Amino acid sequence: MRKLSTERMRVAALDLKRQIKPIRRQIDAAIKKAVDNTSFILGAGVSEFERNVKEYSGARYAVGVSNGTDAISLALLALGIKHGDEVVCPAFTYFATAGAVAAVGATPVFADIDKDTYNISLQSLKDILSRRKNIKAVIPVHLYGQCADMGQVLSLARKYGIKVIEDAAQAFGAEYMGRKAGTIGDCGAVSFYPGKNIGAFGDAGMVLTNNKAVAERLFILRNQGNKDKYYHSLLGRNNRLDAIQAVVLDVKLKYLDDWNKGRGEVACYYDRYFSSCAVQIPFRAAYSTHIYHQYTLRGKGSGRKIVERLHERGIDARVFYPVPLHLQECFKCLGYKAGDFPEAEAAARHVFSIPVFPELKRDEREYVASQVKDVLES
């Protein structure tokens, strides 16, 4: 048994310098090439990355876009969701899932979550679909890097004739029964925000779909509704992917599976370490792999207080997310109140996430685990 360091360390939530250092030359060369050919918006760099994402994910079509939020909005528009339609989202997710719905003039309708996986509760979804007649789509979120129960979501969606948009922002590379996250519903939205498991050097995103007609609309919608230049067949938006982001991401794509594996190894270490602690470790659903965008624990007390104490010990722990969406000020107009979604509210109170990136050093993860245990037990 190695001796644990008792000295106070600093452990970042994510250290991108460590990720970039070994691939820096490749990235610099890719950026240089993009600058040399001055094709900065769409163009060859973006098409090449879209081709490689299709190959990696198995999606028939991949459409590079400006960010993950726009990826969701564009998917909604391409699937015909419009002003006044209702779209179900889990109440416990990042704001953008529901923000993207509101951005196209549709109304988010919140569902509770499953207490183990933190993904959408099938019972809650079923209740909503049987009560409300104006629901046109559902957005299951693959929170923290593990897929929602897509088979069940799809069968409910088929029964009620609604569209399914996967929010795969946190789960690019995870698999639901052997199929990549984002390729299972009508569309999948991916975020390449810098802190994601594969991140750009700025904002970037992708929409995946297997439907040719939907893909054709997406290509038009992301580019001002241009079918041919200056001929606007749809009311589109400026949601294009920058070529420089695409070439950076194309270099990184080759390493994604290794990085996700590295996250899994850190997670396994934590699982073993916390097996004897009074804390709920991440649940592994039999139907999905987990790529640990976050390693999220749940204790009995306040997640925020635990995070404060870990900060005092130099560990950049976080709470994703402290306020469920139905209680956010911006969604007050929807008329929800505390108590509407007990599982989402409980998760927001109790969860906390600890550093899990693949380059985390052995002494760092040992320090994080020992400090978490100490905080939980003191």
Ligand SMILES: Cc1ncc(COP(=O)(O)O)c(C=O)c1O
């Ligand atoms: C669950 C979820 N949905 C959507 C988004 C939005 O992605 P982006 O930040 O690229 O717009 C994010 C990213 O933060 C996310 O975590």
